[in-house]
Amino acid sequence: MTRGEAALLERLAVDLDGGYADFVRAHADAVYATAVRLTTSRADAEDIAQETFVRAYRSLRRFDAERVRSLRARPWLLSITLNLWRNVRRRANRHPESAHADAGAELPDTSPGPEAAAERSDEARYLTEMLAALPDHQRIPVVLRHIAGLSHDDIATALECPVGTAKANVSRGVARLRALARGSMPPGPQPGPPPGPQPAEQRSRQHVSTTGEAR
Amino acid sequence: MTTVPATVSGSAAALRRLRVPAPEGFVEAVLDRLGLATGEWFVTVTGPTGELFVAFNQHGISAVAPTSLYDGDTGRFAAEHQERTGAPPVPAERPPAGLAAALESGRAGKLRFDLAASSEFERAVLLKALEIPPGEVRPYGWVAREIGRPRAVRAVGSALGRNPVPILIPCHRVVRTDGHVGNYGLGVPLKLALLGAEGVDVDRLERLADEGVRFVGSATTHVFCVPSCRHARRISPAHERRFRTEDAAVAGGFRPCAHCRPTEVRRAS
Numbered sequence: 001m002t003r004g005e006a007a008l009l010e011r012l013a014v015d016l017d018g019g020y021a022d023f024v025r026a027h028a029d030a031v032y033a034t035a036v037r038l039t040t041s042r043a044d045a046e047d048i049a050q051e052t053f054v055r056a057y058r059s060l061r062r063f064d065a066e067r068v069r070s071l072r073a074r075p076w077l078l079s080i081t082l083n084l085w086r087n088v089r090r091r092a093n094r095h096p097e098s099a100h101a102d103a104g105a106e107l108p109d110t111s112p113g114p115e116a117a118a119e120r121s122d123e124a125r126y127l128t129e130m131l132a133a134l135p136d137h138q139r140i141p142v143v144l145r146h147i148a149g150l151s152h153d154d155i156a157t158a159l160e161c162p163v164g165t166a167k168a169n170v171s172r173g174v175a176r177l178r179a180l181a182r183g184s185m186p187p188g189p190q191p192g193p194p195p196g197p198q199p200a201e202q203r204s205r206q207h208v209s210t211t212g213e214a215r
Numbered sequence: 216m217t218t219v220p221a222t223v224s225g226s227a228a229a230l231r232r233l234r235v236p237a238p239e240g241f242v243e244a245v246l247d248r249l250g251l252a253t254g255e256w257f258v259t260v261t262g263p264t265g266e267l268f269v270a271f272n273q274h275g276i277s278a279v280a281p282t283s284l285y286d287g288d289t290g291r292f293a294a295e296h297q298e299r300t301g302a303p304p305v306p307a308e309r310p311p312a313g314l315a316a317a318l319e320s321g322r323a324g325k326l327r328f329d330l331a332a333s334s335e336f337e338r339a340v341l342l343k344a345l346e347i348p349p350g351e352v353r354p355y356g357w358v359a360r361e362i363g364r365p366r367a368v369r370a371v372g373s374a375l376g377r378n379p380v381p382i383l384i385p386c387h388r389v390v391r392t393d394g395h396v397g398n399y400g401l402g403v404p405l406k407l408a409l410l411g412a413e414g415v416d417v418d419r420l421e422r423l424a425d426e427g428v429r430f431v432g433s434a435t436t437h438v439f440c441v442p443s444c445r446h447a448r449r450i451s452p453a454h455e456r457r458f459r460t461e462d463a464a465v466a467g468g469f470r471p472c473a474h475c476r477p478t479e480v481r482r483a484s
Contacts, residue, residue: 017251024242032237046238053245127229146230174227 005073013065016057024053027077030148034078037131037143038085048088052081075158078148082140082158130180138173145170255300256307257293262318262382263412264405268292269383270304271311275327279380281401299379300332321349321413323383332379336364340374347388349413351443351475352420354392354429361476368392376400382409394424394442415443423457430458430477432469439464444475 008026011019031052035045056077060068131139144155155166246252250273257270259282268289270278278296285291289306297303317323324345330338339362347353355375359368375386381401387409391397396417399406410417423431423442431447432439434454440447458464461471461478471478 024245028237033234036235057249
């Protein structure tokens with residue numbers, strides 16, 4: 001824990017309401033960026049990210065000061081994000097119509113701004129699709145490692161798994177991304193409805209084949 | 216597509232570029248849902264002597280001003296408030312809870328105020344002034360003594376002059392130690408109007424002050440008060456005794472009123 005993180009938690013332990021704005025500011029980008037890579041639409045991502053901080057606040061209200069001070073804030077927040085995402089996906093599985101309504105939404109944002117610009121860049125779009133094609137047990141550790149910036153220890157905390165497992169799944173996930181990028185491995189079958197299987201897979205295949213031609 | 220080097224695509228650096236920053240207003244939306252929003256709002260309400268702008272935030276009421284001070288121009292009020300607090304106030308749908316009742320009764324003790332910009336001493340002065348009931352006044356020296364800083368009479372005057380929430384925190388109920396109504400940050404006419412609206416007989420207080428009378432007592436109860444105390448106002452002319460000093464009252468066998476505390480209340484000896 002850095003000194004800044006410790007100071008932030010100390011502030012929360014003493015004055016939750018006064019310190020919470022800074023806490024949200026400190027983790028908003030990591031939580032939102034993670035939610036974006038888990039969900040199929042920006043609207044879902046924002047809902048889940050907001051809800052993460054609302055749930056976190058309610059939990060912090062109940063925690064005693066010692067528990068707040070010893071909190072590993074980011075993995076804790078992201079474990080909330082992951083639970084919320086699993087709930088949303090479960091609901092979507094039960095009510096497929098709503099999932100279909102979202103299916104087209106994962107197309108890159110075309111609104112202006114640096115975020116959209118990054119998304120429009122060919123490499124980013126390509127990589128987004130590769131990432132979406134990974135099975136969950138690899139995609140989630142890769143996202144936590146490289147999008148949320150967690151250490152292997154923190155990934156293990158967030159996923160409640162041994163550190164070795166977290167580490168292995170991150171490296172297997174990254175290796176698979178490389179393999180997908182080389183076009184030597186077809187994208188794996190999509191595990192659930194949220195990343196709408198048909199359109200996502202078609203687009204991925206196209207990219208793989210064009211890359212293949214270039215090589 | 217041909218520009219995508221396969222070796223880069225799986226790398227940590229490439230993945231890092233997929234970190235999307237939270238959209239604008241994200242933090243505010245979360246804080247708003249939790250009732251922790253940091254913005255400033257304002258409403259226009261009817262006060263005892265005219266319309267008021269009342270600004271507030273999540274901590275409480277942060278500013279009060281007669282709309283006449285800005286010719287009713289909300290933009291000018293908002294601009295000045297932003298200069299003072301750094302946040303532009305936006306019009307609120309609803310006034311803070313209890314505001315209308317406090318303006319009606321003249322008792323704002325239960326309202327929440329944001330006095331973060333005031334010093335500790337200023338807060339002590341303002342919270343003490345908040346205890347003065349409507350229809351009564353107390354001298355600056357009374358406030359100084361009550362907050363345990365009996366020598367800081369002038370500082371009490373300046374602290375009240377910097378009251379960010381006048382009318383609600385009734386600095387108009389604090390008068391000169393000789394009993395004259397004295398100055399007011401928003402102008403003496405408004406001070407007189409506010410006191411008149413809550414039933415203070417200003418002319419009587421001025422007359423007593425001119426005569427050098429600072430306390431009045433009852434010959435039946437042998438209790439002495441500041442002249443505006445609700446108990447002093449019930450004394451019939453036949454039983455009213457007037458005193459220029461505390462010592463004169465005590466020498467006459469009078470004890471200080473426990474409600475208005477004209478002097479430090481002494482333990483019965």
